[in-house]
Amino acid sequence: MEIAHPHGYRVYGLCWLGLLGLTVLAMGVSHLSMAPAIKALVLVGLSLVKVLLIAAYFMHLRFEKLNLVLITGVPLLLAVIMWFMIVPDTRDTSRRVLVMRDTAVQAPAAPHAQPKP
Template identity: 45%
Template structure:
């Protein structure tokens, strides 16, 4: 333990932080470019899944999962929610819960009107 009467030396102050950045946060645009490349890759996978002749349920399921992944990436990196864990969870789960509630309300009518 350090004596509080001693002045702090630069080595004891901890790692240097560049002006304009926060400790623990990535600086520069490299993170955004990598995120954009991931989003581009997921979009290409979505196009491939849509063009394959898979059963309709599998196609819809894969597209929903890929859309959720893209939404999570956008919220985490472009909306800067990756450091706010609880807000991020709420932002991901609330649209999913609303979509399930909407489908539950529409499903009975949709199934009775099938040709």
């Protein structure tokens, strides 16, 4: 049996206004000159607040059982884990790609390659 919760349109209206305000704020932040890492953090933070508003009120997660709320956090947790697994590969990757490209250019033709007629 589901937990009863209110469906006031006023709540949805306030949530909608909040989302629009946060969208305008994010667009304003994108025009500011700041370090890319800080800008990324601010934009991700604003996005997370927006997602929390949508999930809590539009998707009614605020009124669901804690078990359901917890499993919806799994993608977020895996996103963080995935990012930290990718970060080591970003070191010197651009250099490695260039080296591979040079090697490919200098590599001799495959012994079994047939010239096109």
